[in-house]
Amino acid sequence: MKTSAFLYPWDVVGDPDAAGRIAGLGVQQVTLASAYHSTRALTPRHPTTRIVTAPYAAVLYPPDEKRWSGRERAPRVQNWTPGADPWAVAAEALADAGLQVHSWVVLAHDSRTGEEFPGISVVNAYGDRYPWAPCIGRADVRAHLVELAAEAATRPGAAGTELESCGWYGFAHLHGHDKVQGVPLGEAAQYLMSLCFCAECAEGYTRHGLDPDGLRAAVRRALEPVWAGGGPGAAGWAGVEELLGAERAAATLAWRREAARTLQEAVVTAVREEAAAPGFQVLLHADPAFHRTGANVGVDPGHILSVADGVVLPCTGGDTAREAVLGPFGGRGGVVAANFGVVSGMGGSPTTLERDAAHAASLGATELRLYHAGLASDADLTAVSDALVRIAG
Template sequence: MKTSAFLYPWDVVGDPDAAARVAGLGVQQVTLASAYHSTRALTPRHPGSRIVTAEYAAVLYPPDAARWAGRALRPREQSWVPGTDPYAEAARALTEAGIEVHSWVVLAHNSRLGAEHPGTSVVNAYGDRYPWAPCIAQPDVRAYLVDLAAEAAVREGTLGTELESCGWYGFAHLHAHDKTAGVGLGEAAQYLMSLCFCPDCRAGYGEQGLDADELSASVRRALEPVWSGSATAGAGWSGVGELLGADLADATFRWRGRVARTLQESAVAAVREAAGAGFQVLLHADPAAYRTGANVGVDAGHILSVADGVVLPCTGGDGAREAVLGPFAGGGGVLAANFGVVSGMGGSPGTLARDAAHAASLGANELRLYHAGLASGPDLEAVADALSRIGR
C-alpha cells in the first residue's frame, strides 16, 4: 500500500537530515502543508528549534500578487519559517530524497479571516459568530476558497494535493484555550450549533421553504434540553431529527448539502485546470454527509465522481474503521486510511501494521500517517518497523 506521511515545511527547512529521516521510514510520499491554519507545533528533532508558533492561517509560499490584487479576501503569507518559499524548499529536499510530494491545503478553517472580516463567518442560531469557520455559502468566501485551492495545491515539485476542510466547518473546533466541555454536545446538538444564519444562509433556507427566523427559534428550542441536561436524542442523523424534527432537519441539510457539493466540485475543477493532466486530487472526508470539520461530510458516490479519492480518519477501533471505510469500498479511486502515529496525541504506532491490514480488508488501498514531524523518536521507530512488515 502506498503510504504518505504528513509534514509541515518547518519540519524540513533548516534540518539537513529531515528528508532522509522521513525516507527511512519507508514512506513513498509526503503530504506537505502549503496552506494551513494557526497552530503551535513541536519540532522534536529540528537542530534549530523545538516549538513553531504559526500565529494565523497562512500560506507557506509567496501568493500570486496578480491573482489577489484588489480583493478583500486574500491569503496571508507566513512569517515563522525562514526563506521566501519554505514549501518549495521543503519539497525540493524531499524530492531529492526520492519521496513524492503532494500538497496539503486547509480551506474553510481560518480564524484570521474571521477576525479581519467578521461578516464572512458562520453565525449560529443565537447570533454568535464562529471566526474560525468561514461560511461557504457566501459568494466572496467561495471565490476565495476556490482560488486558494488552485494556487496552494499546484506548487513547484508537487504531483497531487489533499484538500482539507473543503466544506462546512462548524461548532466543533479546538479554539485557543477552549472552555466548551461543560455541557456534553452529542452529534445532533453539534449539527444544530453548526447551522449558519448569515444573510446568505437565511436566503438559502428560504429557497427550501423555511422562514429563517422561525428556523432559528426552532433550533434554540430544540437545544434547550441540551443546556438543561435532559436531552435524550439518539446518535447520528436520526438524533438531529429527534431534536429539531425530521422535516426541518432534512430541509436544512438540502441547503447545506448543495452548498458543500458545489464548492467541492468547483475547488476540484479549479485545481485540475491549474495543474493539468495527471495531478491527483483527494479530499479529507467523512461518510456522514451532515458532519462538519476538517474531514468534511460528503456523499460517497458523489465525491468519488468528482475527486480522485478520499482520505478518511481511521484512528478509531475496528467498528469505527468499518463505519468510515465501508460506504466508499468498491467505489474506485484512492481510499486512503489515515492513522494517527503520535502516541502523545492519541495515536497508536505500535498497532499500525495490524490496523493497516484491517483497513486493507475493508477496501483501503493507501495509508496516511499523521504526523511524521510531530512524532517522537520511539513513535517513528514503531512506524518504520510497521511499514517494513507491511511491505513483506
C-alpha cells in the same frame, strides 16, 4: 499500499537530516502543508528549534500578487519559517530523498480572517459568530476558497494535493484555552450549533422550504434540554431528527449539501485546470456522514468520487469506527486513503499500525496516510518504520 506521511515545511527547512529520515520510514510520499491554519507545533528532532507558533492561517509560499490584486482578501504570508518559499525548499529536499510530494491545503478554516471580516463567518442560531469558520454559502467566500485552492494546491513540484476543510466548518474547533466542555454536546447538538443563519444561508433555507426565523427558533427550543443537562441524546443523524424533526432536519441538510457539493466541484475543477503536472491527483479529506463538519467534511461518497480522484478518511479508533468511515466508500473505485494517527501523545497508535492497516485494506482502503511524521516521537517513528517493513513484507 502506497503510504504518505504528513509534514509541515518547518519540519524540513533548516534540518538537513529530515528528508532522509522521513524516506527511511518506508513511506513513498509526503503530504506537505502549503496553506495551513494557525497552530502551535512541536519539532522534536529539529537541530535549532522545538516549538513553532503559527498565530494565523497562512500560505507557506509566496502568493502571486497578480492573482490577488484588487481582491478584498488575499492569503497571508507566513513569517515563522525562514525563507520566502519554505514549501519549495522542503519539497525539493524531500524529492531529492526519493519521495513524491503532494500539497496539503486547508481551506474553510481561518480564524484571523474571520476576526477581521466578521461578516463572512458562520453565525449560529443565537447570533454568535464563529470566526474560524467562513460560511461556504457565501459567494465571496466560495470565490476566495476556489482561488486559494488553485494556487496552493499546484505548487511547483507537487504531483497531487489533499484538500482539508473543503466544505462546512462549524461549532467544533481546537481553540486556545477552550472552555466549552461544561455541557456535553453530542453529535446532534453540535450539528444544530453548526447551522449558519447568515443572510445567504437564510436564502438557502427559504429555497428549500424553510422559514429561517422559524428554523432559528426551533433550533433554540431543541437545544434547551441540552443546556439544562439533559444529555447528548441519540447519536448520528437520528439524533438530529429527534431534536429538530425529520422534515425540518432534512431541509437544512438539503441546503448545506447544495452549498458543499457545488463548492467541491468548483474547487476540484479549478485545481485541475491550474495543475501543470499530468495526472495531478486531487483528494479530499472527508467523512461519509454528510452532516459532519470540520477538517474531514461530510460528503456523499458517490458524488465526491465522481468529482475528485479519491478521499482521505479518518481511521484512528476501533474497528467499528473504521468500518463506519470506510464502508460507504468500499468498492466504488478511486483512491481511498486510510488516515491513521501515529502520535501516541495525540491519541494515535503506531504500535497497532500493521493490524489496523490490514483491517482498513479489508474494508477497501487502497492507500495509507500517517499523521504526523513531524510531530511524532522517536519511539513512535520507530514503531511506524517497523510496521511498514512488515506491511511491505
